[in-house]
Amino acid sequence: MIDQGIQRRSAAVTEMPDELRHDVRLLGKLLGQVIAEQGGEDLLADVERLRKAVIAARRGEVSADEITAMVEAWEIDRAVQIARAFTCYFHLANLAEEHYRIRTLRERDTEGGVQRESLAQAVHELGADRVAELVESLELHPVLTAHPTEARRRAVVTAIQRISGQLTEYNAPGRGASERAESRRRLLEEIDLLWRTAHLRPSKLDPLDEVRTAMAAFDETLFRVVPQVYRSLDAALADGTGTRAPLARPFIRYGSWIGGDRDGNPNVTAKVTREAVQIQAEHVLTALENATTRIGRTVTATAQFAPPSPELKGAIDAAEDAHPELVSELATRSPREPHRQWLLFVAARIAATRRRDLDLAYLSPGDLLADLRLAQESLARHAARQAYGELQHLIWQVETFGFHLAELEVRQHSQVHAAALEEIRAGGELSERTEEVLSTIRVIGWIQERFGVRACSRYVVSFTRGADDIAAVHELAEHALGSRAPVLDVVPLFESGQDLANSPDVLSGMLDIPRVRDRLATTGRRMEVMLGYSDSAKELGPAAATLRLYEAQERLTAWAAEHDVRLRMFHGRGGALGRGGGPANRAVLAQAPGSVAGRFKVTEQGEVIFARYGHLAIARRHMEQVANAVLLASSPVVGARTAAAAERFRPMAERVATASETAYRSLTEAPGFPEWFGLVSPLEELGSLRLGSRPARRGLGAPRSLDDLRAIPWVFAWAQTRVNLPGWYGLGTGLASVGSLDELRAAYQEWPLFNAMLDNAEMSLAKTDRSIAEHYLELGGRPDFARQVLEEYDLTRRLVLEVTGHTRLLENRKVLSRAVQLRDPYVDALSHLQLRALRALRTGAPSEHERERLSTLLLLSVNGVAAGLQNTG
Numbered sequence: 001m002i003d004q005g006i007q008r009r010s011a012a013v014t015e016m017p018d019e020l021r022h023d024v025r026l027l028g029k030l031l032g033q034v035i036a037e038q039g040g041e042d043l044l045a046d047v048e049r050l051r052k053a054v055i056a057a058r059r060g061e062v063s064a065d066e067i068t069a070m071v072e073a074w075e076i077d078r079a080v081q082i083a084r085a086f087t088c089y090f091h092l093a094n095l096a097e098e099h100y101r102i103r104t105l106r107e108r109d110t111e112g113g114v115q116r117e118s119l120a121q122a123v124h125e126l127g128a129d130r131v132a133e134l135v136e137s138l139e140l141h142p143v144l145t146a147h148p149t150e151a152r153r154r155a156v157v158t159a160i161q162r163i164s165g166q167l168t169e170y171n172a173p174g175r176g177a178s179e180r181a182e183s184r185r186r187l188l189e190e191i192d193l194l195w196r197t198a199h200l201r202p203s204k205l206d207p208l209d210e211v212r213t214a215m216a217a218f219d220e221t222l223f224r225v226v227p228q229v230y231r232s233l234d235a236a237l238a239d240g241t242g243t244r245a246p247l248a249r250p251f252i253r254y255g256s257w258i259g260g261d262r263d264g265n266p267n268v269t270a271k272v273t274r275e276a277v278q279i280q281a282e283h284v285l286t287a288l289e290n291a292t293t294r295i296g297r298t299v300t301a302t303a304q305f306a307p308p309s310p311e312l313k314g315a316i317d318a319a320e321d322a323h324p325e326l327v328s329e330l331a332t333r334s335p336r337e338p339h340r341q342w343l344l345f346v347a348a349r350i351a352a353t354r355r356r357d358l359d360l361a362y363l364s365p366g367d368l369l370a371d372l373r374l375a376q377e378s379l380a381r382h383a384a385r386q387a388y389g390e391l392q393h394l395i396w397q398v399e400t401f402g403f404h405l406a407e408l409e410v411r412q413h414s415q416v417h418a419a420a421l422e423e424i425r426a427g428g429e430l431s432e433r434t435e436e437v438l439s440t441i442r443v444i445g446w447i448q449e450r451f452g453v454r455a456c457s458r459y460v461v462s463f464t465r466g467a468d469d470i471a472a473v474h475e476l477a478e479h480a481l482g483s484r485a486p487v488l489d490v491v492p493l494f495e496s497g498q499d500l501a502n503s504p505d506v507l508s509g510m511l512d513i514p515r516v517r518d519r520l521a522t523t524g525r526r527m528e529v530m531l532g533y534s535d536s537a538k539e540l541g542p543a544a545a546t547l548r549l550y551e552a553q554e555r556l557t558a559w560a561a562e563h564d565v566r567l568r569m570f571h572g573r574g575g576a577l578g579r580g581g582g583p584a585n586r587a588v589l590a591q592a593p594g595s596v597a598g599r600f601k602v603t604e605q606g607e608v609i610f611a612r613y614g615h616l617a618i619a620r621r622h623m624e625q626v627a628n629a630v631l632l633a634s635s636p637v638v639g640a641r642t643a644a645a646a647e648r649f650r651p652m653a654e655r656v657a658t659a660s661e662t663a664y665r666s667l668t669e670a671p672g673f674p675e676w677f678g679l680v681s682p683l684e685e686l687g688s689l690r691l692g693s694r695p696a697r698r699g700l701g702a703p704r705s706l707d708d709l710r711a712i713p714w715v716f717a718w719a720q721t722r723v724n725l726p727g728w729y730g731l732g733t734g735l736a737s738v739g740s741l742d743e744l745r746a747a748y749q750e751w752p753l754f755n756a757m758l759d760n761a762e763m764s765l766a767k768t769d770r771s772i773a774e775h776y777l778e779l780g781g782r783p784d785f786a787r788q789v790l791e792e793y794d795l796t797r798r799l800v801l802e803v804t805g806h807t808r809l810l811e812n813r814k815v816l817s818r819a820v821q822l823r824d825p826y827v828d829a830l831s832h833l834q835l836r837a838l839r840a841l842r843t844g845a846p847s848e849h850e851r852e853r854l855s856t857l858l859l860l861s862v863n864g865v866a867a868g869l870q871n872t873g
Contacts, residue, residue: 016818019103023096023167027191030184031092034192035085046078047085054828064775064832071836076853083833083857086826087864088195091160093826094867097819099167102617117585118624119229120236122631128237134598134631135233135249140623141601143255143570144217144406144609146210153201154213157610159194166190199863200856207268211259211276215283217613218405223287225619226252226400227393232624243384246392250399252623254406255458256280257603261411262440263462264710270439277408277447277455284405285354288368288398289347295390296343299375300334301383308338309378315371319345323360339375339386346371353403364452365402369395404455408447410440411460411493414469421472424479441480444488453487460530464492465499467509474515489519491570495532497540500552503529504559511563520565528601529556530570534711541664541730546757547657553592554646561594570601583756584622588629590756592646593639600630611870645751652738652747653754660734667729667788674709676780679842681717682834683709685858719767720865721776722831725789727764731757732796735803744803762800766809766820767869768793772831779842819870827868834861 016024036044053070056062071079114120123131169175170183205213234248235241259276262268308316316338320327326348327341334340350368352360362368372395379387420434430438447456461469470490477485492510494503507529510516520527531552537545553569560567573587588600604612613619632638646653667673678684718725738744747754770793777786801809810817837858840846846854 016822017100020096020100023099023171024093026170027092027096027163027167027187028089030188030191031085031088031195033188034195038192038195039081043078043081043085046074047082050082050829050832051826054825054832057828058825064771067832068835071832076850076857079833079836080853080857080860083830083860083864084195084199086830086833087199087860087867088191089826090823090864090867091156091194092163092191093823094870095160095164095167098615098618099164099171102615105617105621117628118236119233119627119631122628123233123236126631126635130635131233131631132237132247134634135237135247135251137598138249138251138627138630138634139253139568139599139601140251140627140630141253141255141570141599142604143409143601144214144258145256145603145605146207146214146258146261153197153199154216155197156194156199159190159197161614163187163190163194200859207259207265207272208275208279211279214256214258214609215279217609218283219287221613221616221619222254223284223291223397223401225613225616225623226250227396228616228620229623229627230396231393232620233627242389242392244388245380246388250396251627252400254401255601256406256408257411260408260456263411263413269436270443273408273410273440274443274446277404277451280405280408281403281451282354284401285350285403288394288401289350289354291394291397292343292347292350295394296340296347298390299339299343299379299386300337301339301379301386303336303338306339306379306383306386307381308342309374309381312338312342312374312378315374316342316345326360339379342371342375343391346375362403365398369398372398402452402454404447404451407454407458408456409458409460409491410444410456411462412437412440413462414464414472417461417469417472417476420476424476437476438480441477441486445481445484445486448486457487458489458491458528460491460493462493462495463499464494464506465502467506467513470506470510470516471513474513487519488515489523489528490516491528491530493530493532493572494552495535495572497536497544497548500531500536500548503552504555507556507559507565507567508563524566525564526566526568527560528568528570530572532572534572534715537726538709538711538714540661541668542660542727542761543731543734543757544657544661544664546753547653550590550592550646550653550753553595557592557594566597568599568601569595570603572603573605583625585625585629586752586756586759588626588633589638590753591633593643596630596633598630598634600626600633642752645747646753649743649747649751649754652743655737656731656734658734659737660730662730663733663792664730667785667792670785672782673785676782676785677717680776680778680780681721682838682858682862683713683717685841685855686713686716686862688855688859716866719869720834720862722767722769722772722827723776723789723793724764724768728761728768728796728800729789729792731761732792732794732799735799736795741802744799745805748803758800758804761796762804762806762809763813763816765793765797765800766817769824769828769831770794772828775831775835776838779838823868827865830861830864830868834858834865837861 032044032047035047050067050070053062053067057064057067074082108115114124126134166183166187170180170187175183229252230246230248230250231241234246237247238244256276259268259272259279316327319342320331323345327345330341330344330348334344346368349360349362349371353362355361372391376387376391376395379391416433416437420430420437423430423434444456444459459473461473464470470492473488473490474485477488492503492506494500494506507527510527511520516527531549533545533549536549539545540548556567556569559565569591571587573584584602587602588596611618612622715726735744748758749755770790773793774786774790777789780786797809801807804812806812808817810820834857837854840854841851841858
């Protein structure tokens with residue numbers, strides 16, 4: 001076993017591409033220099049001692065006890081510094097891998113041919129005519145959420161981005177020696193600042209901090225990448241993109257729960273929701289103003305070569321009558337350049353919209369689009385490239401983001417609504433919580449008046465148990481605003497296994513609600529339902545939850561067809577595998593046939609937002625992959641093939657689901673399990689990381705059952721122990737229950753859902769380290785629980801490899817396998833540091849001062865392990 005581990009690690013080192021190896025070594029060397037400068041050569045020597053020891057341990061040359069003794073011998077403050085060093089290293093290694101990925105994407109783009117999992121590939125496979133038909137109803141709807149899964153401070157993220165910019169400069173081809181020397185100096189400067197930056201948040205985030213953090217992704221990436229994706233589709237559909245009217249229509253719609261999700265978060269108030277929309281509007285209007293100004297300044301075609309259309313000339317004359325000074329100034333600055341004059345006038349109107357200058361402001365995005373299309377139609381007569389180039393990008397951006405940027409969705413628990421209605425019906429003075437519910441509905445009304453219904457109409461009801469939970473929201477809206485109640489699309493959220501099973505009956509009950517019927521008539525019988533992956537996986541286990549969710553989708557799809565409803569399923573997926581995470585494009589292709597139908601809505605949470613949207617090239621690739629999958633999943637041929645596989649393997653899937661759930665519940669519902677989990681993991685300490693504004697658990701005190709614990713800390717804490725239990729536990733027992741390896745292998749080959757489920761479990765198993773995990777599990781003083789966990793791990797690992805046919809985990813995913821194997825020893829170093837802190841906190845009696853220092857060590861190690869594993873919750 002040890003020899004195999006050595007061979008795997010040597011192979012991973014050999015497989016590392018030269019460019020990636022160069023960047024990792026460069027950044028590591030510079031970090032070492034900074035550590036020596038700031039902490040002394042002796043600190044660097046201690047870091048190196050631990051680094052070499054954990055690598056040797058992987059070869060079987062050093063025991064865990066020897067590493068434990070080394071770590072225990074250090075003063076706590078020295079251990080903290082060493083934890084900082086490894087955490088910084090992982091941030092830099094992640095950055096080097098991101099740069100390599102970007103280079104790889106660009107190289108593939110220059111090779112010619114059709115890129116795999118791209119929009120062009122979808123057109124190639126399905127045909128341009130078929131894709132053009134699908135595009136008419138195509139909708140990709142990512143919803144950004146504030147769930148606290150980003151362990152890094154924004155200051156750390158910004159520092160890493162600056163280092164990224166300097167690394168790009170350093171590696172730029174054709175640079176002279178002096179330029180490279182300056183870039184190297186700047187790299188050192190930025191790495192020095194990363195080292196000096198506090199990695200732990202000094203104070204808890206509030207919801208508006210979370211809104212502003214998400215706005216960074218919009219400012220830096222989303223606004224620019226959207227038209228690039230549309231352009232890719234337009235180019236794939238027909239030749240001549242940029243010289244003709246586009247064939248691609250805007251199909252991306254962003255949503256946000258940030259500032260709207262108040263389920264279990266008392267910090268999200270009606271005032272916060274109102275301010276969140278205003279912050280979004282400020283950012284999108286600023287972006288539109290800047291883009292319009294930039295394009296306006298460049299459209300310098302004179303009237304001689306691009307005469308204005310009569311319609312545009314009439315509009316300029318009307319604008320001069322209404323705003324003579326402004327239009328006269330623009331005419332003076334841009335003589336005989338009518339299109340430039342008009343676009344700069346439009347930019348001035350967008351600025352006025354942002355300032356709330358009602359004399360000049362646009363009343364709606366539709367008015368702005370009309371003015372932009374006026375310029376486009378005029379240019380199209382004589383300068384088609386100017387009409388359908390950058391100006392078309394701007395039109396796509398307005399169509400996608402409007403004046404509100406992302407639709408803000410409100411979420412609240414069904415019990416809160418029930419309690420509020422009970423109070424209102426009883427009469428008398430209302431509680432603060434009930435007043436807050438009514439205030440939230442009034443704010444929704446204000447948002448719709450200011451930005452339109454599209455800006456905020458969806459109201460998600462957590463733990464929907466019946467149609468009464470939906471009717472309650474409509475009744476509350478009438479209490480809040482009477483006949484002026486806002487337009488509401490109330491979305492049921494089904495999370496537990498029982499609720500998933502009952503979901504079609506709940507939707508049938510909703511059809512009896514007058515407000516729902518009225519809304520269906522208005523929207524062309526469109527309805528939305530949300531499926532919760534996190535809580536279902538925490539309740540049922542990963543395998544049973546995956547299969548039960550698939551069954552629910554099948555039943556809901558059949559229900560929609562029976563009732564002539566255009567049903568959109570909203571997938572509440574987390575970033576981690578234990579919460580429905582994994583490659584998004586494969587998740588789409590694994591959905592039940594007919595359930596996608598050209599529409600895919602999904603949550604984008606925490607660290608996933610920056611992983612997928614932190615860089616333009618990666619964001620574009622991600623969005624194309626998902627759009628490609630939505631198009632393919634909506635194809636009748638693909639749907640028929642998936643349906644046939646699902647029907648064939650349904651009895652087998654039922655056995656897997658039942659057996660895996662039984663195994664999972666036998667552990668998680670055993671007496672004493674919640675207390676044991678709190679001892680073997682840093683669960684209690686995670687709240688001190690101040691990851692977000694939302695409390696980590698429902699209620700106060702230690703969790704008495706898993707129901708008290710939210711899904712995110714459940715997954716996050718297990719990842720820290722190197723067990724990753726939520727991503728695989730119970731699957732081995734489920735697979736073993738089938739009894740036929742040939743049947744399992746056939747399902748893996750033919751059924752996308754089963755394939756994705758096993759591949760995700762394999763990824764989670766690869767990030768599990770059995771030897772390190774044993775040390776954590778020992779802390780709980782329950783060898784029976786520890787044995788149960790490890791035996792299920794061994795069974796699951798063996799059967800996953802047998803079914804997939806792999807000789808080792810991630811054998812068919814070389815890039816990911818290499819990353820995991822190369823990181824593992826360094827994550828081990830942080831785990832040993834974390835174990836030291838945990839042992840002292842759990843079994844010792846530290847003074848208050850020592851407890852504070854141990855907590856700092858623990859939290860720094862948590863931060864570093866999260867960076868090393870590249871996932872939290």
